Amino acid sequence: MMVYLTLLAALTSFQSPSSAAPPPSPPAAAAVAIRAGTLIDGTGAAPVKNAVILVQGDRITAVGTNVQVPAGATVIDLSGATVLPGFIDAHVHLASRTLGDGDWQHAGLTEMPSQLALLGAAHAQQTLEAGFTTVRVVGTAHFGDVALRNAINAGWIPGPRIVAAGISFGIRGGHCDETNGLQPEVFEHEGGIETGVADGVDEVRNAVRYVVKYGADVIKICATGGVLSLTDSAGVQQYTEDEMRAIVETATQLDRRVAAHAHGTAGIKAAVRAGVTSIEHGSVLDAEAVALMKQKGTWLVPTLLAGFTVESLATAGRLPPPIAAKALALAPRVRNSFKMAVDAGVKIALGTDAGVMRHGTNAREFGLMVRYGGMTPMQAIVAGTSSGATLLGLERDIGAIAVGKRADIVAVTGDPLQNIQVLEHVDFVMKDGRVFKRDGQVLGRSVAGVP
Numbered sequence: 001m002m003v004y005l006t007l008l009a010a011l012t013s014f015q016s017p018s019s020a021a022p023p024p025s026p027p028a029a030a031a032v033a034i035r036a037g038t039l040i041d042g043t044g045a046a047p048v049k050n051a052v053i054l055v056q057g058d059r060i061t062a063v064g065t066n067v068q069v070p071a072g073a074t075v076i077d078l079s080g081a082t083v084l085p086g087f088i089d090a091h092v093h094l095a096s097r098t099l100g101d102g103d104w105q106h107a108g109l110t111e112m113p114s115q116l117a118l119l120g121a122a123h124a125q126q127t128l129e130a131g132f133t134t135v136r137v138v139g140t141a142h143f144g145d146v147a148l149r150n151a152i153n154a155g156w157i158p159g160p161r162i163v164a165a166g167i168s169f170g171i172r173g174g175h176c177d178e179t180n181g182l183q184p185e186v187f188e189h190e191g192g193i194e195t196g197v198a199d200g201v202d203e204v205r206n207a208v209r210y211v212v213k214y215g216a217d218v219i220k221i222c223a224t225g226g227v228l229s230l231t232d233s234a235g236v237q238q239y240t241e242d243e244m245r246a247i248v249e250t251a252t253q254l255d256r257r258v259a260a261h262a263h264g265t266a267g268i269k270a271a272v273r274a275g276v277t278s279i280e281h282g283s284v285l286d287a288e289a290v291a292l293m294k295q296k297g298t299w300l301v302p303t304l305l306a307g308f309t310v311e312s313l314a315t316a317g318r319l320p321p322p323i324a325a326k327a328l329a330l331a332p333r334v335r336n337s338f339k340m341a342v343d344a345g346v347k348i349a350l351g352t353d354a355g356v357m358r359h360g361t362n363a364r365e366f367g368l369m370v371r372y373g374g375m376t377p378m379q380a381i382v383a384g385t386s387s388g389a390t391l392l393g394l395e396r397d398i399g400a401i402a403v404g405k406r407a408d409i410v411a412v413t414g415d416p417l418q419n420i421q422v423l424e425h426v427d428f429v430m431k432d433g434r435v436f437k438r439d440g441q442v443l444g445r446s447v448a449g450v451p
């Protein structure tokens, strides 16, 4: 420990500004001008034809039909395409095996956390290439999502901007308990927060502080049972309302929002009354739950793709029987609940639960939102851009193509307002002003700049 502290002190003095000349200001980056055949800006405004977007460094500096391309600017010609803000997926799991891949149920027991984080790096790249420039990762063993976020921010690996929850937690034996379904002698002691367990008001307060200490941007809890956990019943309430109030209060003190996994109606209502920011899944809503969400301004992240995927796998006999039974019972309820929420005007942000389905296929969620909920294609696009940004608290920086926002820009061929599924094939991806994909080709990436 002393060695470490000494090293820290040495680093600190090395970086001290008083001991070095001020660094020369970097040369201004050349402007990039994007010619957009059709611009859908993510706010829900009508599309605009033949717009120009100017990008300087990592920000958008001008947008419109009468913007002049400055001399010397690099021009990116997307005049045959529809240009949109980078998509936002508010519910993914990157650093774990995808459902159905290998021995996915036991990967956490047999594979190193570091190995799963490396798998997460591949999933992150698939996600970015599909046009998702920001994701909220809601639950990862061993803080693998925090590691990925930091590696991406440092420029070591390509990937979306990550809002990380670190370890998600819930009651002992609940959906968030990572040892749910194992026999009791696998571990010498029952796990605590490091395996996703916190019971009672004191422990849940501590759990919030623990995950924030190790880098969580958002708190993810399990308010009810779940589908992919072996021993619990999917619909039952797991946290008490008192526990959830304590979680929300502690998170708020630490400037964090709370996302609550919740399928069953009682658990959804308790979480909403306790003040969580978003209900994840929201599978079994009733009129009172919908009214409560409207009144409290609670977001719904419906994860329709997850429901669709587990239903398909269950029907094909590819899930363990207790899990398959839960999936088949919930599926029709999910579609009905989502439609109720859309009709009532509940705030909705796009989320897929990627990891249940394959990473990089996230944009299929747009189509399901239209098909199941009767959303217009424009409403679905808003759910996956500006609404996602607002849910994540990043609305000043991302979610729209507008002056001052980060240059997260994607393009597709065709008109998503006529056929929402064209969003499943993204030809161009820019994040923070850097192009990662162009003409449908992923750009080769040099690692020469990695320290």
Ligand SMILES: [Zn+2]
Pocket: 091, 092, 093, 138, 353
């Ligand atoms: Zn999830």
